[in-house]
Amino acid sequence: MKIAMIGTGYVGLVSGVCFSDFGHEVVCVDKDAGKIARLEQGEVPIYEPGLDRLMERNVEAGRLTFTTDLGKALQGVDAVFIAVGTPTRRGDGHADLTYVMAAAEEVAKLAPNGVVIVTKSTVPVGTNRKVAETVRAANPDLDFDVASNPEFLREGAAIDDFMKPDRVVVGVESERAAKVMSDIYRPLYLRDFPIVTTDLESAEMIKYAANAFLAIKITFINEVAALCEKVGADVKQVSRGMGLDGRIGPKFLHAGPGYGGSCFPKDTKALARIGQEYASPMRITETVIDVNEDIKRRMIGKLKDLCGDDFNGKRVAVLGVTFKPNTDDMRDAPALTIVPALVGGGAEVRVCDPQGKREGERLLPGVSWIADPYEAAKDADLLVILTEWNEFRAVDLEVMSRTMRRAAMADLRNVYDPEDVSAAGFEAYVGIGRNGFGA
Numbered sequence: 001m002k003i004a005m006i007g008t009g010y011v012g013l014v015s016g017v018c019f020s021d022f023g024h025e026v027v028c029v030d031k032d033a034g035k036i037a038r039l040e041q042g043e044v045p046i047y048e049p050g051l052d053r054l055m056e057r058n059v060e061a062g063r064l065t066f067t068t069d070l071g072k073a074l075q076g077v078d079a080v081f082i083a084v085g086t087p088t089r090r091g092d093g094h095a096d097l098t099y100v101m102a103a104a105e106e107v108a109k110l111a112p113n114g115v116v117i118v119t120k121s122t123v124p125v126g127t128n129r130k131v132a133e134t135v136r137a138a139n140p141d142l143d144f145d146v147a148s149n150p151e152f153l154r155e156g157a158a159i160d161d162f163m164k165p166d167r168v169v170v171g172v173e174s175e176r177a178a179k180v181m182s183d184i185y186r187p188l189y190l191r192d193f194p195i196v197t198t199d200l201e202s203a204e205m206i207k208y209a210a211n212a213f214l215a216i217k218i219t220f221i222n223e224v225a226a227l228c229e230k231v232g233a234d235v236k237q238v239s240r241g242m243g244l245d246g247r248i249g250p251k252f253l254h255a256g257p258g259y260g261g262s263c264f265p266k267d268t269k270a271l272a273r274i275g276q277e278y279a280s281p282m283r284i285t286e287t288v289i290d291v292n293e294d295i296k297r298r299m300i301g302k303l304k305d306l307c308g309d310d311f312n313g314k315r316v317a318v319l320g321v322t323f324k325p326n327t328d329d330m331r332d333a334p335a336l337t338i339v340p341a342l343v344g345g346g347a348e349v350r351v352c353d354p355q356g357k358r359e360g361e362r363l364l365p366g367v368s369w370i371a372d373p374y375e376a377a378k379d380a381d382l383l384v385i386l387t388e389w390n391e392f393r394a395v396d397l398e399v400m401s402r403t404m405r406r407a408a409m410a411d412l413r414n415v416y417d418p419e420d421v422s423a424a425g426f427e428a429y430v431g432i433g434r435n436g437f438g439a
Helices: 010-021 033-040 051-060 098-110 127-138 158-163 175-184 200-231 235-243 264-277 283-306 335-344 357-363 373-377 397-403 418-423
Strands: 002-006 025-029 064-067 079-082 115-119 144-148 168-172 195-198 315-319 348-352 382-385 408-411 428-430
Touching: 002 010, 010 025, 010 051, 010 064, 010 079, 010 158, 033 064, 051 064, 051 158, 079 098, 079 175, 098 115, 098 127, 115 127, 115 175, 127 144, 127 200, 144 175, 144 200, 168 175, 168 200, 175 195, 195 200, 200 235, 200 264, 200 283, 264 283, 283 335, 283 382, 283 408, 283 428, 315 335, 315 373, 335 348, 348 373, 373 397, 418 428
Parallel strands: 002 025, 002 079, 025 064, 079 115, 115 144, 168 195, 315 348, 315 382, 382 408, 408 428
Antiparallel strands: 144 168
16 A cells, blocks of 8 residues: 555554554655655654664665655555644644644645545544535545544554554444545454444544543543542552553543643543533543643642752752653743742752653753762652653662752652652652652
8 A cells, every 4th residue: 555644743653653664555655845855864753762773674674765745745645644732722722633634735745546545633523524514615526535543642652552552443434435444454453453344423422532532531630649648548559549440541640740641631622622612611631621730730849849849049950851751852841830840939950861852951941960970869869750750760770869958759650669768868859649648
């Protein structure tokens, strides 16, 4: 199959590279000439473990190319995937479909007859029908089909998620579109991975419903954690006891400083907005959005308690600022709420993150970037673990505590056991949903 992938952001690039590894001929298209030039030179513009090697292999095999020329990319294609951004629209919380519709209009003028136009971007219910209307208006003579194929890629584990998915969701209306999508995903079908074929609206809704449910699960355990702190329970034990119930499961029951990233904040807001538009309020989702912001702000209170209710003049070492480990993504990360509060309160903030500096330098002004966690903690009054990178799971706490001006730790990911922290010489500790000391 010949595939064109419009957009070389996270979803488009990962999908395009993985499709080429299936054996398809893939052309990735982007209007950013600088980005295409870097890709042609073998430079991956995002951090995703293993993506650079997979891309290099398929480029060398001749299955994967990059271009800014959409007309050239669409020559002879069986399917064109739209994988452009759908950011939250300012003012109303809805997904901004400007880029999706612009891509659809351009495709309409250049694509061959028989093409299947596939929406890979996360879009509100009804968008694929709007895409079809846009294409027909731009080129009434084009013979085409539309399909919805939402992505379910976890940043940091995207290649595994693509190659070994829990399921692939495909929304179609015609046998031709179903056949093309079946051929594209044939390598997964042959290995018995579930391919869920639905109508267009159901495919669009599955994406939002899945992400909203996971956000609900995260927010629920974070609220439980706050209650655990009041009653003296340990949220890690509570989470384990809950997760062993087969109806609940253990995933997404890890208490922390609130969810962030490119999907959950955007998609929960979009789902809430869809509910409002159709007079069917998503009240649980709306509450989750509010509570998640409250959770991030509650973390600031924890840090203040460890600093004598005053950040001014304190030196704070922050380990991790990306929204999760194994990514460079800072979108809606808890760090974007917590770190500015430290800086605004007069603290000297030293940040250590294996991949966060590229985005963080722009998003977190007024901080120092330190490559080594021990150097970041030197002479600090507070150590904050904000992202659970593996590099931060096995630091020598005893060595670190001896170099700090005041050995206090805010473990906002519950990486360390309080008893181990105390034994290592720390005089104060707070975690999430568990008993601390010295604060």
